[in-house]
Amino acid sequence: MSSAAPRAVGQDHLWSVTEHLEDILATVRPLEPIELQLLDAQGCVLVEDVTVPVSLPPFDNSSMDGYAVRVADVAGASEEYPAVLTVVGDVAAGQAEQPHVGPGQAARIMTGAPLPPGAEAVVPVEWTDGGLGGGPVSGMRAHSAAPDGARGEVQVHRSAEARAHVRAQGSDVKAGDRALDAGTVLGPPQIALLAAIGRGTVRVRPRPRVVVLSTGSELAQPDEELGPGQIYDSNSFALCAAARDAGAIAYRVGAVADDAETLRSTIEDQLIRADLLVTTGGVSVGAYDVVKEALSSVGDEDEPGSGIDFRKLAMQPGKPQGFGSIGPEHIPLLALPGNPVSSYVSFELFVRPAIRTLMGLEDVHRPTTRAILETAKALTSPGGRRQFLRGKYAxxxxxxxxxxxxxxxxxxxxxxxxxxxxxxxxxxxxxxxVEVVLLG
Known part of the structure; x- marks a missing residue:
């Protein structure tokens, strides 16, 4: 995967939220398209328009269980004066051959079955004496064989207009129509449509593979007993869940202790399965900021601009951030702060748009709106920083x-x-x- 180099600026530059995001989106490139089986393509983005090769439905078919009839034969039919028709056969869904319906005749038909030749409409079984004593299909009366090949008679109690209860060929989509546009995210309805028109594979941008790892010797795994000074690692779980919510395939790596060489080798091991790397923790100015120590010197001398740039942003929470690329494939890496809220807010503002960009989506941002602030007292915010406070919107x-x-x-x-x-x-x-970023 190729990517442009991150913007190079002075070390003391205080980045705005907008500058940092623009730098990320200018660097990250959509993944190359691949051909995938339908179920493997769920959640992926189409890279080409899909046209319909076969109309849906591919033939006129019945929308009801009932009888296929000619309109003239049931004109004026009523409870008192039913039309009496000779039943010439049955038509089931998937049946290759159908009986011909001539004057004074009817064919028993099931939902989805092709409209037989000669028939012009379908009368539901409930409009006939075939519907007495049961529901559709099971309540349709069996007809005794007649010497001429007919299967008895049926009484029809209501008239029907032409094409009544008939699904017309191409009434869903016609051959040559555009089924789906390039840029469509494939969910269950889109997968169903592709299957219905006979597409077994589709060309898409794959879901990005995102590797998430947290750093800190104080981190313990859930279900473990906490030792002195330890806390549970929540960030890697939160960010993995957030990456999946954004549309990625996410891999969580167990917390890495505060050792630069261990972290460096762990990241190198993960490059083979990553389109994007996300770390959390160790990016500020503390003595044990292992991510900064491990990655500050990483880069390719022959590739100017490669490596990780650690920055200060004019925002709260989330002032310390890191961004760049790593490894021979120049895999993008975003280094987020370790505080849980800082980490999550940073993900929503920077990582989620990067994931959506890798997917090839045009709209990569969470929706925003304006809302009235409901609070008992004024909110305070540090000057010169864009603050992001948690809220409930309704x-x-x-x-x-x-x-x-x-x-x-x-x-x-x-x-x-x-x-x-x-x-x-x-x-x-x-x-x-106030402006509100909607997370739901």
């Missing part, structure tokens, strides 16, 4: 959830939106209109 209103602390994961679990406070605003009053 009916054009948004309510903050929890505080501004980047460790408040319980509050994050209650949120379905991010409240955006611009860099120039240090306070937002109750009742003010």
């Amino acid at each position: 009916d054009g209103k948004v309510t903050p959830v929890g505080g501004a602390g980047s460790h408040l994961i319980a509050a994050l679990a209650q949120a379905d939106a991010l409240i955006v406070v611009p860099e120039d605003d240090t306070s937002v009053e109750p009742g003010a209109e």
Whole structure:
């Protein structure tokens, strides 16, 4: 996979959220298309228009269990004066040969079966004496054989217009119609349509393979007993789930201890199955910021701009960030902060758009809207930083959830939106209109 080089700027440059995102999206390239079997293509993006080779339905067929008839033969039929027709045979779905329906005749027909020659309409079994004593199909009366090959008679109690209860050939889609446009994400209905028109494979951009790993000697795995000073690793689970929600195939790597060489070798081992690498933790200015130590010197001397650039962003939470490419294939890597909220917010703002770009989608961002802030007191925000607060959105209103602390994961679990406070605003009053990023 090829990618452009990240933008190179001075080390002291304070990046805006917009600059950092633009740099990522200018660097990441959509994955190359491949041909996949239908079920393997679920969640992928089409790269070409799909036209219909065969009309749907491919032939006129019955939408009811009943009798195929000629319109003239049932004209004026009623309960008191039913039309009495000779039944010349049965027509089932998938049946190759059908009886011919002539004057004064009918053919018993099942839902989905081809309309037999000579027939002009279908009368439901409930409109006939064949419907007495049971439901459709099971209630259709068996007809005794007649010497001329007929199967008895049926009484029809209602008239029918031409084409009544007939699904016309091509009434769904016609041969030559465009079934799906390039850029369509293949969900269950689209897979069904492709199968219905006879397509067993389709050309798509594959779902990106995203490898997520967290760093920190203090991290324990869920279900393990916590030792002194340990916490459970939640970030890698959150980011894997978020990557899958974005449409990727996500692989979670167990937490890596604070050792630069171990982290470097772990990342190198993961390159073979990664279209995108995401790390969490170890990117700020602490003594044990292992990601920064392990990856700052990584790069190809023959490829200017390769390697990882560690940055400070004018945002809260999520000030420390890292971005670049790694390995001979120049796999993009996004290094996120270790605090749970910082990590998740950073994913939504930067990693999700990168994943959607790899998929080849045009709209890569979460939807945004304007909402009225419902809160008892004004929200405060540091000047010069774009703040993202957790919130619950409903009916054009948004309510903050929890505080501004980047460790408040319980509050994050209650949120379905991010409240955006611009860099120039240090306070937002109750009742003010704010921008909201919708996470649901």
